[in-house]
Amino acid sequence: MTQKVVGTGARAGAPVVCVIGGGQLARMMQEAAIPLGIELRALVETEDGSAGQAIPYSTVGHAEDRDAIVEFVGQNVVTVEHEHIPDEILREIGSRPSADALRFAQDKLIMRNSLDAPHPQWREAHSAEEIDAAIVELGGTAIAKTPTDGYDGKGVAVVTSAADIPWDWADGDRILLEEKVEFTMEVAQLIARSPSGEVKAWPLVQSTQKDGICWEVIAPAPVDYALAERAEEIAKQIAEQTGVVGVLAVEMFVVGDRLLVNELAMRPHNTGHWSIDGAVTSQFEQHLRAVLDLPLGDTSPTQPWSVMVNLLGSQLADPREALGEVWKQDPGVKVHMYGKEVKPLRKIGHVTVCGNDLEDVRRRAHVAITIFEGKES
Amino acid sequence: MTQKVVGTGARAGAPVVCVIGGGQLARMMQEAAIPLGIELRALVETEDGSAGQAIPYSTVGHAEDRDAIVEFVGQNVVTVEHEHIPDEILREIGSRPSADALRFAQDKLIMRNSLDAPHPQWREAHSAEEIDAAIVELGGTAIAKTPTDGYDGKGVAVVTSAADIPWDWADGDRILLEEKVEFTMEVAQLIARSPSGEVKAWPLVQSTQKDGICWEVIAPAPVDYALAERAEEIAKQIAEQTGVVGVLAVEMFVVGDRLLVNELAMRPHNTGHWSIDGAVTSQFEQHLRAVLDLPLGDTSPTQPWSVMVNLLGSQLADPREALGEVWKQDPGVKVHMYGKEVKPLRKIGHVTVCGNDLEDVRRRAHVAITIFEGKES
Incomplete structure (x- = not known):
């Protein structure tokens, strides 16, 4: 039986970031925090949940419990992995992004009413x-x-x-x-902004939904340069207007040559997971750099195409049973498992494949997901 | 104060790997274990040491304490991050690599006497x-x-x-x-072998020492194809002969067109750190795949050149103070900090830069290290 009590307080010298939330986004932040020597602390729902499994300095607590959050955060930099923290708590702890910025992502009517951007x-x-x-x-x-x-x-x-x-x-x-927008494509523009005002964007990506859930992401989106440039301008404008700190995801509809803002998220986002394997700086590293007001990283892709596909549930008791079969078929697939219990349509992992030929890369990613889903092929 | 008692025993479904040792190699194994959903447990020297900071399921214990190790390992797969574990303990716990294989890395006279390879x-x-x-x-x-x-x-x-x-x-x-070999270059061939006998090699790399410590690694080594091919053959031969499981590093001298084996390591090795940022599969992911007898990953480089430079001590109290300055100079440098206290010539971190132009990539890596060293430039 392995058991451990983790020390109290910061190890000397480590920059500290506190994150509220214990899901896969906090887990993937930890993958970025370890190499940078950043001490990530998480306020998690359950001790052995997705993030708790990976973050020694985690505390169990509820995202609406003011006292627990204030004690957890102390004087440290604090960020969030979801939008469900009450506004007054965000103000008290000085979250990054701020309560004022997060209103645009928390409330779609505030977004529609206030955002200077093209809407449906x-x-x-x-x-x-x-x-x-x-x-x-x-x-x-x-x-x-x-x-x-x-x-x-x-x-x-x-x-x-x-x-x-x-x-x-x-x-x-x-x-x-x-x-009901008759769109030709759904795209997402990810961008990061630091408190100093530095802004960096990744390439625009195409996203495809399945039952309303993000399913496949292609980076970069196969669109013309002018459209991609306009998407980046829209995201920059939103980043400036909202004063967001950290990663901002702007999901948009493409209608002919028009772009219409669908939704916003102010945190690392499913449409940016490809950047872990396919960009010089992942969205998780960038988010940590932004909230610590460090210079933002190079967002260039490292390979011509990256395709990410989500694992939404599985017929296997645990998809990790299929690691051997997936890699036997294709030893180059990058696997990301979230340590979550399998439930129908639940996001429990993703795969990314990078390469030179888009159709080949897509096919490989979908073959791997089909095996993890435990379906007869 | 953040405090946590981590659960006892395995989370259902997670493949478990136990590692003996709590240094930076175990820490970097954890960076690879989290995305794969592998539960890495470490037997560490101190709770808040390099690996203990990153691995919730760690236990404090000594690498020569038989009872502590046997209890820590249980029935799980076990590997090592250094060679200082007594032979009889390695046999009892069935380590990967095995005690018989590790003898070649532990004892240079056994290596010289028994290895079918060109020696000085x-x-x-x-x-x-x-x-x-x-x-x-x-x-x-x-x-x-x-x-x-x-x-x-x-x-x-x-x-x-x-x-x-x-x-x-x-x-x-x-x-x-x-x-005393008058070599023209020092090189290292990294290779991984699984219990099933699958073997995969990364490109040969060039390493440069400073005071006898690995200092700079260039991947791939700038040598002709025939020499690189012979290095891979030598490493494959050693992998077969020793029956190693996991990563094997074969350090060699280049003398004209000859290769002479200098040293062996049977674990992830400093000369393979570049693979975290510069190859499809890092040496740490590959080591975990090998010890779990899963198919080995694609070892192709993702970019033409990768250069890794070690941070050997620093004049700063903590090199993480310099993150802002390093990234202000160059936002594309990949930083790896080990969470270790600064001591002269101690390995406390490394940087990797990848790109198309070798001289530019080398220059960028050394500029970053000079800033982390806290020297006047």
């Missing part, structure tokens, strides 16, 4: 009558969204009337309705 | 008379070595008579004497 057509509604009227104005079919707390397809529905909204809501609740 | 001229001596006679036969100047426990220039001396040997020795002690 949208309406705010508070009753069945307002919803039905908005749907008519938006063309008879619309996307209904809860302004807060939606993720991975939850709190999002295609509707033709107020009766179609699948979650519990009451008169007076804020409902966001958006036009 | 050498003699074994047990008294001042035998030493002096051997030195004459070897040309008047020789390299004296302790057969065991020497490392990083310790237990090695250039001698012209027995009186020159700088360490305590007594009549009857075994002394290895080797010709």
Whole structure:
């Protein structure tokens, strides 16, 4: 039986970053923190969860427990791996990004109302009558969204009337309705900003969803240069306007030669996981550099194409059983397992393949995921 | 105060690897273990040492304490990060590599006597008379070595008579004497072997020493193809003969078009650190794959040139103070800090730079190291 009590307080000399949240994003931050000699501490939901398995200096605590968070953070730099921390706590601890910046990612109505960026057509509604009227104005079919707390397809529905909204809501609740955009492609622009105002962007990527969850990411997105340049300008503008610190992900629809902002995230994002294996500086290293106000790293890709595919659940009891089979088929696949229990459509890992030929790289990534999914091929 | 008691025993489903030793090699194994979902456990010298800072499932214990090691290992796969574990313990726990293989790396006289490989001229001596006679036969100047426990220039001396040997020795002690090879270059061939017999080699690298300690590594070594091919053949032959499992490093002298084996290590090695940033599969990931008997990874370089330079001590209290200055000068430098206290000539970190132009890449790596060393430039 292996058992250990970890020391108290900082080891001398190590820069310290505290992260609130114990999922795979904090786990992958730790992969970047170790080589840099940064001491990452995590406030985790469970001791042996995804991040707790990898971060010796973790503390169990709830993301809404003010006292636990204040004690955990102390005087250190603090960041977050999700948006579900109350605003007043974020203000008290001086989080990076700040509470003011995070409002744009936490509340889709604040984003739509305040962001200087191209949006899809949208309406705010508070009753069945307002919803039905908005749907008519938006063309008879619309996307209904809860302004807060939606993720991975939850709190999002295609509707033709107020009766179609699948979650519990009451008169007076804020409902966001958006036009159903007939997009040619979904893309994401990742960018990082430091408190000093330095900004660096990775190449634009293409993302493909499956049941509303990010599924495949191709870096760089196969689009023309002018579009990629415009996407970077939009993300830079949002970074400046919001004053974000750390990684910002701007998910956008491509409609012909137009770009429309879909969602924002202010933390490392699923559409940036490819950068661990395919860029000089990964989004996790960059996030740590940004929140510590260190110079930002080179975001160049190291290979012409990188393709990331998520492992969304598996029919295997544990996908790690399939490591041997995956590597027997293809010894160059980069595997990322999150140490999470298997549940249907849950993000439990991802693979990345890099190389010169996009179609070959895509095929290899999908073959590996199919094996990890435990499906008959 | 952050404090944590880590759980007991394995999380369900995780492949487990136990490593004896708590230095930077175990720390860098953890960087490779986390993404693969491998649970690495370390037997460390101190709880907050280099590996203890990064590995939640660590246990404090001594590498010569049989009972502590047997309890730590249990029924799991076990490997080592140094050669200082007694033979009978290695046998009892079934280490990978095995005790029989490790003898070749632990004892330079066993290596010289038994290895089917090209060696420098050498003699074994047990008294001042035998030493002096051997030195004459070897040309008047020789390299004296302790057969065991020497490392990083310790237990090695250039001698012209027995009186020159700088360490305590007594009549009857075994002394290895080797010709002073006038080499044109020092190279290292890294290779990994799994229990199933699969073998994969990285490109040959050039290494340069400073005071007997590895200082700079250039990957690939700037040598002709025929020489690189012969180096790989020698390493493969040694891997087969010794039955090594895991990473094997074969350090060799280049003398004209000849290769002479200098030293062996059976674990990830300083001359392979470049592979973290410059190869599809790092030596640390490959070592874990090999000891778990999983298929070995693609060893191709991802960029034309990688240069690694060690940080050997620093005039700064902690080199991490200089992260900002290093990255201000060059945002693309890959930094690896070991979380160790600064001591003169101690290996406390390394940097790697990858790119297309060897001279530019070398220059960038040395500029970064000079800043971390805290020297006036």
